Amino acid sequence: MKVIEVNGLRKKYRDRFVVDDVSFSVEEGEIFGVLGPNGAGKTTTVECIAGLRVPDAGTVKVLGGLHHAELKQRLGVQLQSSAMPAKIKVWEALDLYSSFYRDPADWHALMERVGLTDKRNTPYAKLSGGQKQRLSIALALVGRPKVAILDELTTGLDPQARRDTWELIEQVRADGVTILLVTHFMEEAERLCDRLALIDAGRLVAVDSPAGLIARVQDSQHVTFRAPAAFDTALLTGLPQVGEVRRDGARIEVTGSGELLLAITTALSSAGVVPTDLRAEQATLDDAFLALTGRKIST
Numbered sequence: 001m002k003v004i005e006v007n008g009l010r011k012k013y014r015d016r017f018v019v020d021d022v023s024f025s026v027e028e029g030e031i032f033g034v035l036g037p038n039g040a041g042k043t044t045t046v047e048c049i050a051g052l053r054v055p056d057a058g059t060v061k062v063l064g065g066l067h068h069a070e071l072k073q074r075l076g077v078q079l080q081s082s083a084m085p086a087k088i089k090v091w092e093a094l095d096l097y098s099s100f101y102r103d104p105a106d107w108h109a110l111m112e113r114v115g116l117t118d119k120r121n122t123p124y125a126k127l128s129g130g131q132k133q134r135l136s137i138a139l140a141l142v143g144r145p146k147v148a149i150l151d152e153l154t155t156g157l158d159p160q161a162r163r164d165t166w167e168l169i170e171q172v173r174a175d176g177v178t179i180l181l182v183t184h185f186m187e188e189a190e191r192l193c194d195r196l197a198l199i200d201a202g203r204l205v206a207v208d209s210p211a212g213l214i215a216r217v218q219d220s221q222h223v224t225f226r227a228p229a230a231f232d233t234a235l236l237t238g239l240p241q242v243g244e245v246r247r248d249g250a251r252i253e254v255t256g257s258g259e260l261l262l263a264i265t266t267a268l269s270s271a272g273v274v275p276t277d278l279r280a281e282q283a284t285l286d287d288a289f290l291a292l293t294g295r296k297i298s299t
């Protein structure tokens with residue numbers, strides 16, 4: 001079942017379209033990512049989905065087309081810009097937000113789950129970046145939403161806090177919440193998302209799984225190894241998975257696609273060649289974005 005349907009969405013600021021004819025849909029239970037460089041229009045897109053901005057054209061349907069008041073009850077939103085009053089304590093924020101909903105979650109349990117119970121009396125301004133992020137996730141979940149929109153939720157976090165947050169998001173999804181995640185971190189998108197919409201300069205570039213996007217890169221596999229001097233590279237050039245073979249002394253470098261590593265090791269083994277220093281690398285989402293748009297996502 002589709003829980004979000006976006007069709008021909010356009011939004012302009014002054015006379016520039018920052019979201020330009022974007023269409024995609026999100027299935028129930030997915031972690032769906034919106035990935036693109038800074039300024040691509042990701043936040044504007046999800047703000048339109050959340051009903052916080054009015055599109056100039058196109059349609060957005062969430063949970064079958066709920067109206068604003070009902071949608072607010074079923075949608076959890078955590079936006080980049082949502083800061084809290086400096087003095088509000090963790091428990092007060094949770095208590096306040098839960099009062100906005102008809103059927104809120106038990107915020108004590110939620111506070112425990114995001115690891116903030118020992119910070120319950122700490123004012124917002126005294127929380128670390130990671131604790132603020134975890135509080136904002138808890139606030140987005142306190143209404144027991146069917147869909148949660150999370151914008152750049154791990155920006156500014158250290159690697160450990162980022163991994164902890166990813167784990168939390170996976171648990172939330174396991175509870176049946178559909179998640180729309182805005183990010184410009186490739187690793188985050190690759191690790192968490194079932195499918196991704198790639199956005200560049202307001203336009204949708206592609207929608208696919210991370211693996212599907214990476215598979216679009218020509219010669220997405222890269223294998224290197226060392227072989228004896230007598231080794232003839234013709235053994236590899238005829239393989240359908242192989243794109244190019246380069247030799248630099250004893251070092252052989254092969255680019256290609258599909259099951260490249262398996263094809264190479266099988267061919268070597270049947271010729272009795274024992275490779276050493278064998279390494280395989282795969283293209284990344286950054287390579288996919290580059291192949292699709294001509295520029296890199298990471299800055």
Ligand SMILES: Nc1ncnc2c1ncn2[C@@H]1O[C@H](COP(=O)(O)OP(=O)(O)OP(=O)(O)O)[C@@H](O)[C@H]1O
Nearest residue numbers: 013014018036037038039040041042043044045184
């Ligand atoms: N209220 C506004 N008025 C005018 N221009 C805006 C407004 N909000 C955003 N923009 C511009 O619209 C473009 C898209 O912004 P948006 O925040 O949607 O991008 P983004 O992909 O989420 O980027 P980031 O990751 O940097 O937040 C940017 O060029 C931004 O400067």
